[in-house]
Amino acid sequence: MAICAWFFFQPDTFGPDSSLINHKKSLHNFSQRLFIRILVTEKITQLLRMSLPPETPQEQPSSTSQTRRKRGLSLRSQLFSKAISGQNQPSQSSEHSRNPFRVKFDITEPSDSNENADGQANSANGSYLRTDNPSLGTNDNTSYQIELNTLHPDTASIPQININAPSPDSRSEDANLHVPYGHLNDSTLIRSTTHLTVDSNRSDASSSSFLAKRKRTSQRRYGTKNRLVKNLIRLKDNILGNKTLPSTERGRVIPITTNFNEINSYFQDQYYNEHTKCLIDERSDEPYEKNIVTSSKYTVYSFLPKQLRAQFSKIANCYFMVVAIMQMIPTWSTTGQYTTIIPLMIFMSISIAREGFDDWKRHGHDKEENNKKTKVIKEDENLSNFDTHSITTILTETISVSNNNILSPHGSRAASPSNNVSSNSSLSDPEPQNETNTNYTNLELMKQYNLKEYATKWKHIKVGDIIKVSENEAFPADVMLLATSDTDNQEAFIETMDLDGETNLKSKCPHAEICKKFSNVTGLKNTKMLITVEDPNIDLYNFEGSFEVNDKVFALGPDNVVYRGSVLRNTKSVLGLVIFTGEETKIRMNNIKNPRTKAPKLQRNINYIVIFMVFVVISLSAFSTMVQRLLYERNRDKAWYLFDSDAGVASTLMGFIIMYNTLIPLSLYVTMEIIKVMQLLFLQYDIDMYHVESNTPADAKTATILEELGQVSYIFSDKTGTLTDNQMIFRKFSVCGASWLHDLDLMLNEKEDPNKVAPLVPMPRTSMHHSPRQSGRKVGPDYQPRTSTTSIARESLELSLVRSNVTWKSSAQPNKTQDMSSSLKLIKYIQSHPHTIFSRKAKMFLLSIALCNTCLPRKDNTSKNSSVLTLDDIDGVQQQELRAKRNVEDSSISYQAASPDELALVQASKDLGFVVLDRQNNVLTIKTYPEGFQKEPKFEEYQVLEVIEFSSSRKRMSTVVRFPDGRICLICKGADNVILEKLKYADMAKEKAKEISLNTTERKTQQADIVLSNRFSSELESRKSIGSIGQRLSLSGGDRITSTIDNTLSNAEDEMADIALKARKSLHVHQAKKYSMDQASFTNVDPPSPVLNSSGTSGSNSQIPNDRLLLNDEYLVEKTLEHIEEFSTEGLRTLMYSYRWLDKNEYEAWSQEYSLARTALKDRARKVEEVGAKIEHKFELLGATAIEDKLQEGVSDTIDKLRRAGIKMWMLTGDKRETAINIGYSCRLIKDYSTVVILSHDEGIDTIMDRITSASQEIQAGRVAHCVLVIDGGTLAEIENDSALLTLFLDLCIQVDSTICCRASPSQKANMVSAVRKLNNRAVTLAIGDGANDIAMIQSADIGIGITGKEGLQAARSADYAIAQFRFLLKLLLVNGRYNYIRTSKFVLCTFYKELLFYLTQCVYQRNTLFSGSSMYESWSLSMFNTLFTSLPVICIGMFDKDLRPSTLIAVPELYAKGRLYQAFNLKIFVSWMFLAAIQSVGISFMAYYVWGFTALRDNTTFPLGSLVFAALVVIINAKCEFIEMQNRQWLAFAAFFISVGGYALWNWLIMMLYRTKDSPIYFVAYGLLTWGRDQSWWATLLALITVPLFADILFKVFKFMFKPADDELFRLFEKDIDMRRFFEQHSYKELYQGWTFSKQPSTLFAKLKNVAKGVLGKPAIQQELEAFDNGSEHQSAYNRKRAGTNPLPSELPPGGEGIAIVGNDFEQPGRVEDGYEILPSGKRVKIVAKGVSWGSRFRRNGSSAENEDVDAIIDSRLNDLRKEEEGQVGDRSPK
Secondary structure, eight states: OHHHHHHHHOGGGGOTTOHHHHHHHHHHHSTTHHHHHHHHHHHHHHHHHTTSOTTSOOOOOOSSOOSSOOTTSOHHHHHHHHHHHGGGSOOSOGGGGOOOEEEEEEEEOOOOOOOOTTOOEEEETTTEEEEOOTTOOTTOOOEEEEEEEEOOTTSOSSOOOEEEOOOHHHHHHHHTTOOTTOOOOGGGSOOSSOOEEEOOOSOTTSTTSHHHHHHHHHHHHHSOOOHHHHHHHHHHHHHHTOOOOOOOSSOEEEEEOSOGGGHHHHHTSOOEETTTTEEEETTTTEEOOOSOOOOOSOOTTTHHHHHHHHHHTSHHHHHHHHHHHHHTSTTTOSSOSSTTHHHHHHHHHHHHHHHHHHHHHHHHHHHHHHTOEEEEEEEOGGGTTSOHHHHHHHHTSOOOOSGGGTSOTTSSOOOOTTTTSOTTOOTTOSSOTTOSOOBTTOHHHHHHTTEEEEEEEGGGOOTTOEEEEETTOBOSSEEEEEEESOTTTOOEEEEOHHHHOOOSEEEEOOOHHHHHHHSBHHHHHHOOEEEEEOOOOSOSSOOOEEEEETTEEEEEOGGGEEOTTOEEESOSEEEEEEEEOGGGSHHHHTSOSSOOOOOOHHHHHHHHHHHHHHHHHHHHHHHHHHHHHHHHHHHTTTOGGGTTOOOOHHHHHHHHHHHHGGGSOTTHHHHHHHHHHHHHHHHHTOGGGOBTTTTBOOEESOSTTGGGGGSEEEEEEOSTTTTEEEEEEEEEEEETTEEEEOOHHHHHHHHHOTTOOOTTSOOOOOOTTSOGGGTTOOOSTTOOOOOOHHHHHHHHHHSSSOOOOOOOOOSSOTTSOOOOEEHHHHHHHHHHSTTSHHHHHHHHHHHHHHHSSOOEEEEOTTOOOTTSOOHHHHTSOHHHHHHHHHHHHHHTEEEEOSSHHHHHHHHHHHHTTEEEEEEETTEEEEEEOTTOTTSOOEEEEEEEEEEEOOOTTTOEEEEEEEOTTSOEEEEEEEOHHHHHHHBTTHHHHHHHHHHHHHHHHHHHHHHHHHHHHHHHHHHHHHHHTTTOHHHHHHTTOGGGHHHHHHHHHHTTHHHHHHHHHHHHHHHHHHHHHHTTOOGGGEEESOTTSOOBOTTSSBOTTSEEEOHHHHTOHHHHHHHHHHHHHHHHHTTOEEEEEEEEEEOHHHHHHHHHHHHHHHTOSSSHHHHHHHHHHHHOOSBEEEEEEEEEEEEOTTHHHHHHHHHHTTOEEEEEOSSOHHHHHHHHHHTTSSOTTOEEEEEOGGGOHHHHHHHHHHHHHHHHTTOOSSEEEEEEHHHHHHHHHOHHHHHHHHHHHHHSSEEEEESOOHHHHHHHHHHHHHHOTTSEEEEEESSGGGHHHHHHSSEEEEEOBTTBSHHHHHSSEEESSTTHHHIIIIIIIHHHHHHHHHHHHHHHHHHHHHHHHHHHHGGGTTTOOOOSSOHHHHHTIIIIISHHHHHHHHHHOOSSOHHHHHHOGGGGHHHHTTOSSSHHHHHHHHHHHHHHHHHHHHHIIIIIGGGOSSOOSHHHHHHHHHHHHHHHHHHIIIIIIOSSOOHHHHHHHHHHHHHHHHHHHHHHHHHTTSOOSSOOOTTHHHHHTTOHHHHHHHHHHHHHHHHHHHHHHHHHHHHSOOHHHHHHHHTTSHHHHHHHHHTTHHHHHHHHHSOOOOOHHHHHHHHHHHHHHOHHHHHHHHHHHHHHGGGSOGGGSOOTTSOOOTTSOOTTOOSOOOOGGGGOOTTOEETTEEEOTTSOEEEOOOTTOOHHHHHHHHHHHHHHHHHHHHHHHHHHHHHHHHHHHHHHOOOO
16 A cells, blocks of 8 residues: 555655656556556555455455446446455466466666657557656656566465666667567567556657657748747648648558557557547648548638639729729719729629539538448447456446356356356457457457447548448548458459549458458457558559568558549458548549639630720720810810819819720629529520439539530540440350350340330430339339340240341441341250351350359349249249249349459350359359250359469460369460460461451551542532531532531441441452352351342351361451451450360479469569460460440440530540550540551650651641540650650640540549640630549539549539530530520620610710710619610520520531630620621711701700610610520510510609609709600601611621621521421430420419419400410320329320320321421421412412311311210100
């Protein structure tokens, strides 16, 4: 007790610098401070009491278990009391008796060093607890150790307390024990329930300590130690968004533990901050970056500064701010001090608020992302101080205080839920006893070791956390793998589509040494170590790290790390240590830190116009001031009424500036914001951009850059998930010289949706109320869920005849005829002719597909295939029951594969009857149907002996398989050029490949010549017709317009198809002669419809060669290479299969060498490849496969039309080069005749420069028909380092037709976009993607489009606009974008036009007032000019104008050039508008003066003259905007005109009444209208003032159209022709059919007007017409009628129904004539007017038709009367 009191309550014994004080302070900061203070004193007391004589034994407690704790004692105290008291009991196990403690105080002289004043106590896993005391003075350098060790049975009754000083040697050894990145050996841990050691053995202030590193880094970052300066620097960085931190000295050091409270004391350093509960970042001396990602543009600090900068980047706002400041000077302003500043602040606030609202929505998306949850594994803090047994006791809910809860009376443990764990087992035990599953997946064992899974939000995850990620979950941060659920291989499969765009799964694994420690629960609980990783960087493909175990340093690499955005696949779960969080993760580091505030290019032009108008205002003001001074000096004596007063030059100048400053409308930007909000709503509500399957409409995140959607020149697109559908389909294959089409997926779609029609045929009109994912399916009791392709194959082969038509079309060559047979015919032939040579080779080929893979089959026992009948439906037919069961079994098998290509191959082999049933211990079970699917299947086991994996350098994969008969076969699949070199007839194969290549080159050259010839002819014709497509078409005449458009836009595709067909025929003729082929050389697989080619010989695509040809290797190689070339041009991914039989001795010798290579410690990968290649030779060719990387619907057509629109398309992807090129062919970025320029850094910089130069010269010379540039990320990085080479490269990129950049990192994508944007400032760039790796590219472009695809929503959340499919880009740009550009341009032009037209009359009027500044207009009317009388026309044209129909814009994409080339708004157009306004303004002024003003008789004052001019201007402005400039004149245009003009008429009456209440000294308004309103000359003058300017405007447009018509003007003329309109609608049906066919709800405005009319006029007055309208609507389509509250039509489903109700009228073909009307593809009924019919005959025809209609009505009425009479007679008839 004295020792306890001395230790805890006498800290001043050694003075103020006592080390014990610091011991106490350090223990206070330790996680077990309460445990130390209380338990040490109690346990020492217990030990002292144990020394009492035996005659005074301690009274034993009752044997009855108590369920409550003893009052006054803590739970921890009772647990230790029981443990200590149990030592006096007899024990059968010596291990259970090691509980007494030995306390030892060691006093030692430490070595001299500079010690830190902030030393910490340290506990090494409960075994040692050391503390440094740097506060000790130089005269008292002592160190103390407190150690509680176990006491052996032969120990004396009183523990010995030894105080001795260790030797200096032992001191130095202890000092070297804890290195910064070291780890304690397990051997140093003491097996005891409690271990407590306090030792001070090193200095925390050493140069290698973490604390010292933090101080040095802080000094480098801030350059000062002043806290105020540091805080100011941090504040500046937060405002500017600058988060750049200095690099660490040796990397980021992260401790691994499940209990952070022990870290500082364990490692004797300050890694953990107990106040913030976070690890400390060495670079900032603060906690690590939070795991919060932000896709928003602004923060709380940066929003207002950035917005003020954005607002004042508009020159008009700067101008008005200057005017407002001058206006607030009292002596200068004549219109008030705050009339400008207040509206300006209001308008700017509205713009800022709208931008803030847009960004607030982005913050909402970020919040959704950050609030996702994952599992964090850590210790329960409430139980962290207890051992395993104590935790188990606590978890039992009732804790007994009797001894038998710990030990039984016989010394053994009492029964408990954890009786398999020793009572005195330490947390350092490597493995619990009698436990079979020690993996972290054992949740019960985790609980016993106090490890708990906490569901934690992503934003709360911190660096150092150990997280558990389950299958199909995304990783919330960058993590280093610690362990996986795969206890055998410790391998995890990761999907990284969101990072690099690759669809292949990547294998990741934890380091072997780390896995040993953290794969089991005990290691996870007890192990504490430090790892060092690299600082955060943007490199996605490399990673460096290290850790130390037992004085050995181990390296960490990319295979041990998984980045944020990855998804865990095919693995149940993994454990990972979080190393990077939030904005420091790899994917976020590749994004732009501070995205720029985007502004439209049109705003720059508006700024130039504003500057020009400012110059006009200043010039007019200066001119008026000068004239005023001259006239004042000249007329000073005559103007007696001025009394010689003079306002002065400054006041006069300011008065004129304020008068003329409205030439620049103050409301320009705020009105534009209102217009853009309506444009945004139109975009969001566009039904044609609504994706039915995913129920996703288009979403607009910002309205600022809407008009730029109509000006795009470059599109930068991602590949995976944006162009492709992330789905691989086995499409074609070649075997034995015959090619086959595998189209079971199309057959499946046809079965599930039999009502699906061809693309260009009008689809049935469907209701928007049906379930999106069930469209096209039947509704009713017979509805069945999805069928599988396997069932389709089985059912099709059971039919008597397999279908022969092929519905698949190549996306790269849609016009190509697919004349090959279906794969089902091949299976049917094999099953009917199993012993032919062809069948044996084909079966070997299909078997190779099933064997050469690493897929794992999974059988879903719960899946039910609905395509087969159940036992109840079959009525006991046993054969059908068996077939149905087999189909269910085969269809229920799914596969796990590291590559989607392998998955497609194995799925295809299953469909074709070679089912990979099971894989156990490298034994594959294959299920086949050798006698047909109706017979019993055959099960065979194949042993996979070795697998030589695929790699980018090998480009092949091989599998060594032992067949059931014992033979050993080597099967190899890979790229065709690689396999050809490995064939036993390699030389012959290379020659054949060269011949095929030469034939292909010759064909492509001919096609390129055709394109160049057509291009030259088109350019020559365009020069003759001034370069306009509309003019070229107009020259062809009315009857040839349609054909001319088709020929102009076809790009000679028919001619190129003919060239390809001729080349193919020529090759077949040559083969027929060479191999003596005739009709007898082939066996037709479809006898009823044999296929012969044009040469008269049998085509090999649908017929099987005979045995003579099958034994000819040269023929087989040539046909296979021909098919591979054909597959490649269609954009398919090809693989070639080969095999070789191995001798047993050869295999065994090679296997031993291969095993040594696989276990080599150095150069393992190289040795494996070298040894693997030794056996891969002398193969025999089996065949080739072609896999389709399925594109999204409509991608190829969309890209083709975008190219026609003049938009250049780039594809930036992280995938491999070969894959990118294949997709380029598939989506038509690369044509069949394209010149592909590939740049690779492997060839050297000089070669790259020469290739760039030569390609650029060829393009400029016009010798290249279509050029595509291909470059990889590594080459791009080298080019970026050379500024001269980068300039040449960018120039080439601008010249080529398309660019493909593969293996590009996210930062490289963004850099490419920024480089092109800066190279051409006028060009608008658009980036589109769907993954997190596309965010940087999206933010760098002028417009960012996000795809809500399969890679996630990160891109859509960060983008400016979001769509569900790439094909919607066509409607977004060509229609909505063009409309927005035209509307915004016309709004700006009309706004400046009306301002100049109106306010220039004020300037002209000043000549009549000696330039005194008097206004011609009444002040109230003047202030309401922009608000009441001219605001609606400019708003209406900015919201609703449509110059052309959507069908025309999509069918003729060349019309998009109007926005891309700035043809709607440029300096020339603006000057022409301003010139017209000036001429009209001056003309109106002088006409008013000379026609009426000087001759007025009733009233010749200023007011009638001003009212005359004001009224004329209001009518002219409204008429020009609504009727002349607006092309689609609808009721809104007429309503706006009458509201504005009529409103001015009412305004005159209103102000007349208002002015009668007060006197007006200048304008006689009170009775003026009644005076001059009765003057007919005033009204006649008004009519002349309105008619003459409008007539002059119309006349100017007519002459312009006659001599130089624009494209849109000509196509407006074409749209009036019914044939042209039908042509346009047919060629845009795929893009617009949803808007034409989906039902719509009509506007509720008519319904409200109807109700008002009923209430006001009553039913007799108008009800008949309304009822006639309602009744007539029954004969219209469903979309013309509101569905709610009405009965469905015959063509509609009942409310709430699902599916599609089909009637005959819904499928009526376009062009059907009914009652003189034709139904167009859009569903519109257009009246047919015969050409050349005179007006008189047309009038007579109308009259006759009216008479006919009356006769028909009379007849119908009479028949109804007769029917009613007959029914009445029948009802009254009675038997006589």
